Amino acid sequence: AGCASVEQTHRMATSFNLQEATIASVQEAIATRQLTCVQLTRMYLERIAAYDRQGPTLRAIITVNPKAMEQAAEMDRQYWANPASRPPLHCIPLILKDNFDTFDMPTTGGNVSMKSSVPLTDAFTVARMRKAGALILAKANLQEFARGGMSFSSLGGQVRNPYDLTRTAGGSSGGTGAAIAANFALLGTGSDTGQSIRSPASANSLVGIRPTRGLVSRGGVIPNSLTQDEIGPIARTVTDAALLLDVMAGYDPADPVTALGHGRKPQSYTHRLAKDALRGARIGVMTNLQGTQERHREVNRVMAKVADAFESLGATIVRFEIAEYGTLANAVATSRLEARTVMEKYFATLGTQAPIRSFQELVKANRSAVQKTLADELSVADGM
Numbered sequence: 001a002g003c004a005s006v007e008q009t010h011r012m013a014t015s016f017n018l019q020e021a022t023i024a025s026v027q028e029a030i031a032t033r034q035l036t037c038v039q040l041t042r043m044y045l046e047r048i049a050a051y052d053r054q055g056p057t058l059r060a061i062i063t064v065n066p067k068a069m070e071q072a073a074e075m076d077r078q079y080w081a082n083p084a085s086r087p088p089l090h091c092i093p094l095i096l097k098d099n100f101d102t103f104d105m106p107t108t109g110g111n112v113s114m115k116s117s118v119p120l121t122d123a124f125t126v127a128r129m130r131k132a133g134a135l136i137l138a139k140a141n142l143q144e145f146a147r148g149g150m151s152f153s154s155l156g157g158q159v160r161n162p163y164d165l166t167r168t169a170g171g172s173s174g175g176t177g178a179a180i181a182a183n184f185a186l187l188g189t190g191s192d193t194g195q196s197i198r199s200p201a202s203a204n205s206l207v208g209i210r211p212t213r214g215l216v217s218r219g220g221v222i223p224n225s226l227t228q229d230e231i232g233p234i235a236r237t238v239t240d241a242a243l244l245l246d247v248m249a250g251y252d253p254a255d256p257v258t259a260l261g262h263g264r265k266p267q268s269y270t271h272r273l274a275k276d277a278l279r280g281a282r283i284g285v286m287t288n289l290q291g292t293q294e295r296h297r298e299v300n301r302v303m304a305k306v307a308d309a310f311e312s313l314g315a316t317i318v319r320f321e322i323a324e325y326g327t328l329a330n331a332v333a334t335s336r337l338e339a340r341t342v343m344e345k346y347f348a349t350l351g352t353q354a355p356i357r358s359f360q361e362l363v364k365a366n367r368s369a370v371q372k373t374l375a376d377e378l379s380v381a382d383g384m
Contacts (some may be wrong), residue, residue, distance in 0.1 A: 018043050019183055023092055023240050026186065030079065030091060037079070037091035037135070041072035044093050044137060048184050056165055059157045060178040062098045063105050063139040071135055087133030089247060093185040097176045098139035098156075099146055099222035100126055100189060100231075105136075109222045110144040110153025113356055113365035120351050123220025124252045125189070125231065132247045137185045141175030145343075146191055146224055147335070149199060151175055154366075161203060170200030176234050177204040187244050188234040193224045193335050197232050207241040208234045214260025216245075217252030220349075223342035225335040242269035279314030283307075288321040 016035050017025070029035035045068060052061045065071070075091045101107045101119035108114040122130065130136065141156030143149060151159035151174025161169040162182040169178040173190030177200025180188045190197040192210040201208025209232040218229050233244035246269055251262045266272070285307055290300050307317045322328065344359050356362045 018047075021183075021186055022237055023089070023186065023243055026092060027086070027090065031083070031086075037072040037075040038069065040091060041068055041093060041135065041137070044183070044185055045069070047182065048138065051162075051182055052184070056160065056162065058160045058162055058178050058182055060141055060159055060169075060175045060182065060184065061095070061138045062108060062110065062141050062153075062156045062175070065105060065135075065137055067104070068093075068135065068137055075133070075135065087131070088243065089129065089187075090133035092134050092187060093137040094129060094134045094187045094189070094244075095138045095140050095176055095179045095185040096126065096136060096189050097142050097146075097173050097191055099142060099191055100139075101220035101222075102126055102136060102139070105139055107139070107222065108155055109146070110142045110155050111362075111366070112154040113362065115155055115355075117350060117354050117356060119220070120349070121220065124217040124250075124254065125248045126220065128247050128250060129244075134187070134247075138179070140173070140179050140188065143172030143174070143196075145222060146172040146193065146196060147339075148172060149194075149196070151178075151200070163204065168203060170196075170203035172196040173208075173234065174200045174203070177201060177206060177208075180204065180206055180234055180236060186235075187240060189231060189244075189248075190234045191218075191221055191229060191231045193228050193230075194333070197230075197234060201234055206234055206236060207238050208232065209241050209245055211245065211249070212261070214257045215265070216248050217250065217255040217258050219252050219254040222346055223339075225338045226342050227334040227338060229342075239270055239273060242273060245269050276314065278310055281310075281315040283310055283315050283317055285317055285319045286322060286325070287319050288323065288325065 016029050026040065048061055048064060052058050072091065079086060079090060096102065098107060099109050101121065101123040103119060103122050106116060106118050108117060141151060141153055141159050143151050144153040149171035151169050151171040156175065159169045159174040159178050161167045162178055173196050176188035176190050179185060181204035190200065190208060192198065197208040197210045210230050211232045213230065216231055218231055221231055223229050233241045233248065235241040235244060249265050251258045290296065290303065311317055340359050347357050347359065350357060356365060
């Protein structure tokens with residue numbers, strides 16, 4: 001397989017459609033020698049270089065894996081040494097939201113004080129992805145510490161939507177959403193305390209899955225709420241999202257809630273992707289979540305067509321309202337009550353070399369960062 005030249009990579013791009021790539025098409029191209037892992041990785045890295053910090057300046061990425069090409073070459077070597085042993089995500093480039101722990105890259109939560117924080121171990125799900133053959137290509141920008149919906153951070157800046165640079169990419173996993181929509185990788189991950197997988201999936205025309213509680217471990221992901229946090233896949237197709245969920249789901253003793261899903265995982269979630277899967281299903285549509293202003297009409301029309309499509313496939317649509325929804329949502333939100341406790345437990349896992357080892361240190365460091373920024377601004381102003 002070896003390291004192909006840039007010219008060879010561009011020639012490969014003419015026969016392999018990167019923009020519409022799926023897990024299946026990548027695996028077929030590699031198996032038939034149309035593509036190598038090195039070539040695929042280089043194509044994605046070139047897109048990140050061209051569009052993330054220049055051109056449209058999407059600011060979707062915080063860290064690029066400096067060993068990505070080296071790891072891709074090793075994956076090529078291992079594959080051709082024994083093609084029959086190919087793992088399910090062999091050489092599938094994947095972008096992690098930068099609150100997923102990685103032992104070989106910083107995990108920052110988008111916070112400038114955490115920019116050098118390298119965890120001791122991978123998150124439970126990241127270890128499973130690596131074992132399944134995925135190539136961790138980069139870490140994505142996010143709303144700082146995943147606390148909000150605009151995907152802005154002190155370390156990464158404001159994420160932009162690749163479909164319309166004037167619009168939000170959603171939050172808090174907007175960096176992942178923008179990155180996958182812009183074809184910076186094939187798969188991505190997000191975390192969701194309120195709507196942080198579903199919002200960027202919607203804003204970037206992607207597929208996001210917030211899993212049922214207990215299906216996927218939160219272990220090794222910077223937390224907000226023990227009660228409400230979930231993590232899941234963000235992808236371009238339903239099938240690819242299901243294949244990543246196959247890998248992410250599993251029992252983790254370090255996250256006891258996963259005992260709820262122990263023994264209940266199907267052989268593959270792709271087996272549920274049948275044409276008659278919606279026959280007999282009841283799907284609720286909460287109508288008072290739909291906006292009433294002029295700017296909402298286009299989205300409402302699209303949602304109405306989706307409901308019609310579901311009905312044509314055998315589902316029953318149940319339209320309803322919960323007038324007190326806004327009050328109820330605020331009443332049951334737990335992140336304000338649980339954030340400090342769960343973050344303290346997370347910081348305790350980082351080891352003595354970590355730049356931040358407690359919630360109190362985080363607050364102090366960020367106050368210092370703000371003060372330094374103000375001092376720098378005043379110094380510049382004095383010199384003018």
